[in-house]
Amino acid sequence: MESPIVSTPGVGIAHLPNQKHKIFTKRGAHFTIMVCGESGLGKTTFINTLFTTSIKDYKNPKKRHEKQLDRTVEIEITKAELEEKMFKVNLSVIDTPGFGDYVNNYDSWLPVVDFIDEQHECYMRQEQQPTRSGATDMRVHACLYFIRPTGHSLKPLEIETMKRLGSRVNLIPVIAKADTLAPENLAKFKKNIMDVIEAQNIQIYKCPEESEDEDATTRNQTILSAMPFSVIGATEFVKTPDGRLVRGRAYTWGIAEVENDVHCDFKKLRNLLIRSHMLDLISTTEENHYENYRQQQMATRKFGEPKVKKYENPKHREKEDELRKVFTEQVRDEETRFRQWEQQLITERDRLNKDLETQHAQIKALEAELEQVYHHQSSRGNTIRR
Ligand SMILES: Nc1nc2c(ncn2[C@@H]2O[C@H](COP(=O)(O)OP(=O)(O)OP(=O)(O)O)[C@@H](O)[C@H]2O)c(=O)[nH]1
Numbered sequence: 001m002e003s004p005i006v007s008t009p010g011v012g013i014a015h016l017p018n019q020k021h022k023i024f025t026k027r028g029a030h031f032t033i034m035v036c037g038e039s040g041l042g043k044t045t046f047i048n049t050l051f052t053t054s055i056k057d058y059k060n061p062k063k064r065h066e067k068q069l070d071r072t073v074e075i076e077i078t079k080a081e082l083e084e085k086m087f088k089v090n091l092s093v094i095d096t097p098g099f100g101d102y103v104n105n106y107d108s109w110l111p112v113v114d115f116i117d118e119q120h121e122c123y124m125r126q127e128q129q130p131t132r133s134g135a136t137d138m139r140v141h142a143c144l145y146f147i148r149p150t151g152h153s154l155k156p157l158e159i160e161t162m163k164r165l166g167s168r169v170n171l172i173p174v175i176a177k178a179d180t181l182a183p184e185n186l187a188k189f190k191k192n193i194m195d196v197i198e199a200q201n202i203q204i205y206k207c208p209e210e211s212e213d214e215d216a217t218t219r220n221q222t223i224l225s226a227m228p229f230s231v232i233g234a235t236e237f238v239k240t241p242d243g244r245l246v247r248g249r250a251y252t253w254g255i256a257e258v259e260n261d262v263h264c265d266f267k268k269l270r271n272l273l274i275r276s277h278m279l280d281l282i283s284t285t286e287e288n289h290y291e292n293y294r295q296q297q298m299a300t301r302k303f304g305e306p307k308v309k310k311y312e313n314p315k316h317r318e319k320e321d322e323l324r325k326v327f328t329e330q331v332r333d334e335e336t337r338f339r340q341w342e343q344q345l346i347t348e349r350d351r352l353n354k355d356l357e358t359q360h361a362q363i364k365a366l367e368a369e370l371e372q373v374y375h376h377q378s379s380r381g382n383t384i385r386r
């Protein structure tokens with residue numbers, strides 16, 4: 001599903017390093033962000049927040065992006081156009097259904113992983129074509145993984161999922177609903193998560209620390225030390241006690257502000273994504289993740305050969321199991337019906353055979369009787385024609 005495209009000046013992409021800026025100015029960049037994680041963690045809300053805080057000055061207010069806040073049930077793509085000083089970015093944001101809705105959650109990350117692979121596959125196939133102009137590119141440049149704000153650590157499902165994602169995409173871990181954790185717990189939680197990420201060898205996106213200018217280096221260090229980014233999602237404006245109108249969530253104890261660095265890392269994350277590190281995310285996707293995919297595929301299959309489908313959607317599997325059960329029951333019923341019918345036929349055949357035997361015996365008896373009559377007649381000298 002795709003939402004209408006909105007044109008948007010003023011996001012700050014002109015701050016990009018000059019040289020790269022020029023390359024992308026020519027052809028315009030495609031940039032794709034994906035959100036994933038367990039159900040109900042605020043992924044869709046985050047996308048709405050990102051759009052309402054980043055994409056201003058809508059030409060047509062009716063085209064304003066606002067997604068329904070229901071449980072997301074399928075992969076949804078929203079597109080927007082960011083533009084600033086001749087620099088154009090075609091932004092796609094991919095919302096995915098939350099994990100944890102199925103009877104068996106073990107493989108619930110498969111549809112997301114498969115979507116990412118599919119985009120690489122699609123791009124690779126287009127690259128293999130003789131004419132490559134107009135190639136569509138939906139390779140995911142940044143995948144935000146929403147972590148449940150338990151305050152403890154990562155769960156096995158989260159570890160497993162993040163491992164799979166980190167090896168194929170720039171994975172950015174995000175702590176969901178930061179307003180539900182006290183600041184001291186949040187800091188401890190962040191540390192626990194980073195410890196597990198290291199211990200489990202989970203690959204996450206790390207921006208380069210050193211840069212040409214000092215400011216950029218400091219900025220990169222700030223970004224790195226904030227990981228995993230904590231976020232608060234809210235599209236509504238609320239009034240703070242000191243009279244400011246801010247995007248946030250109102251509580252009896254106060255306001256949790258989206259764009260306040262003390263409350264969460266939303267601004268840092270947004271800056272990283274659509275300002276300071278957009279190009280790094282694009283080039284690392286191209287050079288590392290896409291290249292990995294391409295080489296893996298080249299090693300396991302011949303040029304132009306279709307990919308082996310290994311993907312299994314848990315939702316489909318549940319449906320398949322259900323259908324199989326119904327089918328098995330139907331077959332069993334049919335079999336019982338068939339056996340009964342077969343039994344009836346056997347009984348009927350036996351009955352007919354018996355009848356036949358009786359009739360046969362009767363004929364035999366009649367024949368014997370007839371024989372006797374001939375015998376009797378001939379012994380008396382009479383000839384009877386048979
Ligand atoms: N406290 C708090 N609640 C939030 C935040 N973000 C979203 N919510 C609420 O959490 C609920 C679920 O939000 P969604 O955005 O639908 O969650 P989702 O991750 O898209 O869920 P699925 O589509 O089922 O995967 C909604 O009631 C939101 O208002 C947040 O930062 N803090």
Ligand SMILES: [Mg+2]
Nearest residue numbers: 043044071072
């Ligand atoms: Mg959703």
